[in-house]
Amino acid sequence: MGMKTLVLGLVALRCVYAKDSVSFDFDTYGKDDASGAPYQTFKSNADVKPPQMQINKNETGLADGLVFVGVDGAPTSGQNWPTIWDFSPDRLGTLVWTGNYTEPFDFRTQTYKGEPVLTFWSGELLDGYGHGSYYILNQSYAEIAHFSAVGYEELSDLHEFTITSDDTALVIIYTPKQADLSDVGGEKDGWIFDCIFQEIDIASGKLVFEWNASTHVGVNETVNELGDAGSEGSPFDYFHMNSVLKDANGEYLISGRVMDAVFKISSSGDIIWRLGGKQSDFDVADEAVFAFQHDARWVDGNQTRMTIFDNGPTDAVGYSRGLLFAVDQDAKTVSLIHEFYNGAKTFAKFEGSLQVLDPSSSDTNYFLGYGNQPFLAEFSSNGTLLLDAQFGATNTVNGYRTYKLPWTGKPITTPDIHLDTDAHTAYVSWNGATEVQWWDVYSANATNGTWRYAASANRTGFETSVELGGVSLGTYLRAKAVNGSGGALGWSRATDGKGLFDASGDVDEKRNNTSSSSTVSTTARATGSSATVAAATSATSGLAVRIGRGMVEKVVVAVVVVALV
Ligand SMILES: *[C@@H]1O[C@H](CO)[C@@H](O)[C@H](O)[C@H]1NC(C)=O
Numbered sequence: 001m002g003m004k005t006l007v008l009g010l011v012a013l014r015c016v017y018a019k020d021s022v023s024f025d026f027d028t029y030g031k032d033d034a035s036g037a038p039y040q041t042f043k044s045n046a047d048v049k050p051p052q053m054q055i056n057k058n059e060t061g062l063a064d065g066l067v068f069v070g071v072d073g074a075p076t077s078g079q080n081w082p083t084i085w086d087f088s089p090d091r092l093g094t095l096v097w098t099g100n101y102t103e104p105f106d107f108r109t110q111t112y113k114g115e116p117v118l119t120f121w122s123g124e125l126l127d128g129y130g131h132g133s134y135y136i137l138n139q140s141y142a143e144i145a146h147f148s149a150v151g152y153e154e155l156s157d158l159h160e161f162t163i164t165s166d167d168t169a170l171v172i173i174y175t176p177k178q179a180d181l182s183d184v185g186g187e188k189d190g191w192i193f194d195c196i197f198q199e200i201d202i203a204s205g206k207l208v209f210e211w212n213a214s215t216h217v218g219v220n221e222t223v224n225e226l227g228d229a230g231s232e233g234s235p236f237d238y239f240h241m242n243s244v245l246k247d248a249n250g251e252y253l254i255s256g257r258v259m260d261a262v263f264k265i266s267s268s269g270d271i272i273w274r275l276g277g278k279q280s281d282f283d284v285a286d287e288a289v290f291a292f293q294h295d296a297r298w299v300d301g302n303q304t305r306m307t308i309f310d311n312g313p314t315d316a317v318g319y320s321r322g323l324l325f326a327v328d329q330d331a332k333t334v335s336l337i338h339e340f341y342n343g344a345k346t347f348a349k350f351e352g353s354l355q356v357l358d359p360s361s362s363d364t365n366y367f368l369g370y371g372n373q374p375f376l377a378e379f380s381s382n383g384t385l386l387l388d389a390q391f392g393a394t395n396t397v398n399g400y401r402t403y404k405l406p407w408t409g410k411p412i413t414t415p416d417i418h419l420d421t422d423a424h425t426a427y428v429s430w431n432g433a434t435e436v437q438w439w440d441v442y443s444a445n446a447t448n449g450t451w452r453y454a455a456s457a458n459r460t461g462f463e464t465s466v467e468l469g470g471v472s473l474g475t476y477l478r479a480k481a482v483n484g485s486g487g488a489l490g491w492s493r494a495t496d497g498k499g500l501f502d503a504s505g506d507v508d509e510k511r512n513n514t515s516s517s518s519t520v521s522t523t524a525r526a527t528g529s530s531a532t533v534a535a536a537t538s539a540t541s542g543l544a545v546r547i548g549r550g551m552v553e554k555v556v557v558a559v560v561v562v563a564l565v
């Protein structure tokens with residue numbers, strides 16, 4: 001097959017699938033919503049409106065960690081914000097945190113200066129690239145760094161924000177450059193988008209390394225079609241760099257989407273090899289052939305296995321896949337170990353990611369994000385689908401890459417509370433707090449009065465409702481967020497059901513509410529169901545629960561005392 005036929009073949013195939021890019025639509029999710037992106041609202045916090053997560057499949061065996069989704073596109077809620085989700089069995093698909101940063105890309109946790117941090121790009125999304133900047137938040141969700149590409153401040157692109165073990169950042173820039181386009185049927189004095197990657201020392205802002213595609217890779221290697229592009233106002237996107245990482249040898253691995261290739265770059269900038277594409281140095285096994293890929297990563301320091309998100313389509317495969325490759329850099333061969341795809345065999349035309357959740361284990365789970373399609377999935381090591389979820393209807397909102405990672409959030413805000421006096425229910429939440437095991441609610445007759453224990457409820461998700469029927473209350477209510485060992489993490493302001501007030505005064509920790517109405521059984525409380533516990537439940541239920549939760553002895557004793565009263 002001649003070069004031209006190959007190019008046209010790929011482009012034609014891509015168009016066919018692009019037109020039909022409707023992956024399977026589960027149920028009627030999103031159909032009632034004008035934009036197909038249903039969202040949630042909460043009584044205690046009116047500022048956050050995350051997507052409604054739909055679970056299409058959930059099996060046991062999910063890995064630990066929280067799920068990171070930068071919601072992009074135009075959700076009905078208007079909140080294309082970074083979001084963190086809990087997929088533990090008791091809180092499957094519930095929000096942990098969201099924050100006001102528009103159009104986040106590559107949202108995840110990384111390590112910076114030895115601390116766990118949140119990192120992402122935020123800015124303006126253009127046609128396949130972006131103009132924005134890079135943010136680092138600490139565990140309290142406070143910004144501790146905010147920077148741009150060096151010398152291209154306005155052109156800081158969205159595709160990559162990786163922090164290396166040297167606390168440098170790897171980022172990408174799309175910049176117009178004059179180029180000869182005659183190889184693709186264009187003008188001799190045409191224009192391309194050059195793709196540059198930079199390694200930047202974050203603390204000093206100094207440039208450590210810079211590499212650009214145009215110096216090393218010819219326009220004749222692209223599989224993209226020129227179309228109407230090629231002018232200064234509309235440069236030809238001939239390379240489309242969309243991932244960069246640096247290994248322990250100081251060499252870089254980059255992905256060129258419309259090259260259908262992954263490149264290894266030496267520390268002096270030379271191309272060591274091309275994997276895939278028109279000038280592949282590797283023999284790629286038929287079932288491992290990929291196209292328009294994203295997110296090329298080594299699994300570990302061995303560099304014997306690599307993962308990519310294969311958007312496709314290829315001649316053989318019409319759906320998108322996460323691919324785990326065996327790569328032999330000496331023999332120059334690539335074979336397929338596993339492919340990963342969801343129940344719908346979704347085709348995601350652009351964006352996407354595959355994450356190895358525990359690179360040190362052969363028994364690791366894998367996490368797949370479908371990029372421009374609002375789907376995510378988790379798999380066991382043999383490729384069995386364990387979790388299949390979506391955060392919008394097909395072809396609505398996006399999530400550039402999704403990750404599952406450990407994270408402890410300790411917000412510096414105070415918890416939020418809303419009291420519905422008619423429903424005898426308090427609603428409590430704390431955006432980003434991961435350590436809250438349950439909520440204790442206290443009441444007082446004055447905001448500076450004595451706060452007496454009223455009721456408790458296990459944290460059930462972003463917002464927990466605390467049932468107050470049958471509990472005798474004062475005028476005001478406050479909630480205390482409690483961690484797994486019984487320690488107070490924070491207090492909400494006080495509410496009388498109409499307004500919020502600063503509160504002070506003594507706290508009477510005794511479970512001295514006289515109500516005898518127990519609204520819940522021991523099992524419900526101990527398993528963390530959405531049911532709630534009023535004060536002064538029976539001795540056995542109170543004890544069983546407290547011990548089960550590993551509370552300090554002192555508190556267990558307090559419960560016994562209450563029970564004896
Ligand atoms: C988000 O931030 C923007 C800009 O600061 C502000 O105008 C907007 O009101 C904020 N939205 C919410 C829901 O906090």
Ligand SMILES: *[C@@H]1O[C@H](CO)[C@@H](O)[C@H](O)[C@H]1NC(C)=O
Nearest residue numbers: 054055056057058059092093
């Ligand atoms: C997860 O699966 C369990 C067991 O099949 C089911 O009871 C539960 O409702 C599912 N959770 C969600 C959120 O779909």
Ligand SMILES: *[C@@H]1O[C@H](CO)[C@@H](O)[C@H](O)[C@H]1NC(C)=O
Nearest residue numbers: 138139140141142144410412
């Ligand atoms: C995060 O930074 C803020 C502002 O500098 C600081 O108040 C807070 O203590 C920091 N949180 C953590 C966990 O380091």
Ligand SMILES: *[C@@H]1O[C@H](CO)[C@@H](O)[C@H](O)[C@H]1NC(C)=O
Nearest residue numbers: 175177194196211212213215
């Ligand atoms: C690309 O790299 C070459 C050589 O390293 C350099 O001369 C050129 O200025 C760079 N171009 C851009 C647009 O950065």
Ligand SMILES: *[C@@H]1O[C@H](CO)[C@@H](O)[C@H](O)[C@H]1NC(C)=O
Nearest residue numbers: 003218219220221222278279
């Ligand atoms: C592109 O052009 C370069 C320089 O002429 C040549 O070495 C290379 O083989 C060409 N590649 C393709 C795919 O045509």
Ligand SMILES: *[C@@H]1O[C@H](CO)[C@@H](O)[C@H](O)[C@H]1NC(C)=O
Nearest residue numbers: 299300301302303304359360
């Ligand atoms: C390299 O691979 C071997 C086996 O394939 C494994 O035992 C070892 O832990 C790996 N080393 C690294 C650094 O990942």
Ligand SMILES: *[C@@H]1O[C@H](CO)[C@@H](O)[C@H](O)[C@H]1NC(C)=O
Nearest residue numbers: 061379380381382383384386
């Ligand atoms: C794959 O792993 C799952 C557990 O995650 C197990 O139930 C299943 O039997 C395994 N399948 C094969 C073919 O080994």
